[in-house]
Amino acid sequence: MAIAHLLDALLTEIDTGLRVLTAVTPATRPSPAAGLGAPPLSAEDRASGAALMRVNHAGEVAAQALYRGQAFTTRDLTIRQSLQNAAREEQDHLGWCEQRIRELGGHTSLFGPLWYAGSFALGAAAGLLGTSRGLGFVVETERQVEEHLSNHLDRLPVADLASREILRQIQTDEAVHGSRARELGGADLPAPARMAMRLVARIMTTVAHRL
Numbered sequence: 001m002a003i004a005h006l007l008d009a010l011l012t013e014i015d016t017g018l019r020v021l022t023a024v025t026p027a028t029r030p031s032p033a034a035g036l037g038a039p040p041l042s043a044e045d046r047a048s049g050a051a052l053m054r055v056n057h058a059g060e061v062a063a064q065a066l067y068r069g070q071a072f073t074t075r076d077l078t079i080r081q082s083l084q085n086a087a088r089e090e091q092d093h094l095g096w097c098e099q100r101i102r103e104l105g106g107h108t109s110l111f112g113p114l115w116y117a118g119s120f121a122l123g124a125a126a127g128l129l130g131t132s133r134g135l136g137f138v139v140e141t142e143r144q145v146e147e148h149l150s151n152h153l154d155r156l157p158v159a160d161l162a163s164r165e166i167l168r169q170i171q172t173d174e175a176v177h178g179s180r181a182r183e184l185g186g187a188d189l190p191a192p193a194r195m196a197m198r199l200v201a202r203i204m205t206t207v208a209h210r211l
Contacts, residue, residue, distance in 0.1 A: 013072060017120070020064045020094065021112050028097030029086075032169040033162035041104075045157035050106025051209050052152050053163055056110040057097035058208035060147065062119040063090045066141060069123025079184055083138075084176045093173065096166045103162070109208040122200075135186030142178030142196055143199070144201060146171055199210060 041049065067087035071080045101108060109115065126137035149171040156163055189197075 009072065013068060013120070016068060017065070019114050020061060020091075021116060022039065027092040027099075029092045031096045032097060032165040033096070033100065036162055038161040039159050041157065041159055045159060046104045047106070048102035048155075049159055049160040049163050049167035050101055052096050053101045053154060053166075053206045054106055055111055055147075055208045056152065057094065057101060057143065058115050058204060059148070060090055060094040060097055060170075061112050062115045062204065063087075063141075063145070064094065066123040066126075066138075067121035069125075069128035070134060070138070071122075071123075073127030074122045074134060078156045079131065079135065082180055082184060084140075085181070089177070091174055093170045096170070100163055100166055107132075109162060110211045115204060115208075120152035130170065131185045132187040133189065135181040135184055136189045137193075138187075139178050139186040140197060142174045142181070142188050144198060146172045146178070147173070148201070148205070158168075158178060 021027050062077075064087055067083045067090065071083035071087070074083070098108060111113055123137075126134045129137070149167050153164060153171075156167070
């Protein structure tokens, strides 16, 4: 019975991953940029904005996998529910970013399956670390994401108001996710772990910016 349950859970996660990568599940909230009057962008600004939003989309793919991977392995039902709720909220971010990329004439990262699979594995490993370290992984992830979004807000073309509004809302949501994880018992990770997470994130963002 336990094996059957595990197989069923694995199939559910595979289906979810495919939906994330193929954008089957739409956002439940309207885009923060909906109805926003914005000036036309030059070809250069469109290309720059699309590249930055592609990185953010890749980050949202990874976020989905991180949350779902950790929810898959954690034994705490309260934490599992919180992680699954956060993953659903991240789905909105994913949809908003993809829509904006298409509007700018760009494309999502070619390495989406790699970002998802690798992040799911990291999340699953974090879930096995226990409450304090596992949720500490979420806290640190959201802290780094907030920094990353602040950097992108500075780098976006001034006229790209739509992308800016999307990133501001995402930043607000990520701060809430980090606070929830802290309230549930997340502790700061050791410095080497934080540095390793930054290195992995830098590799992903550098590749996604181009591909």
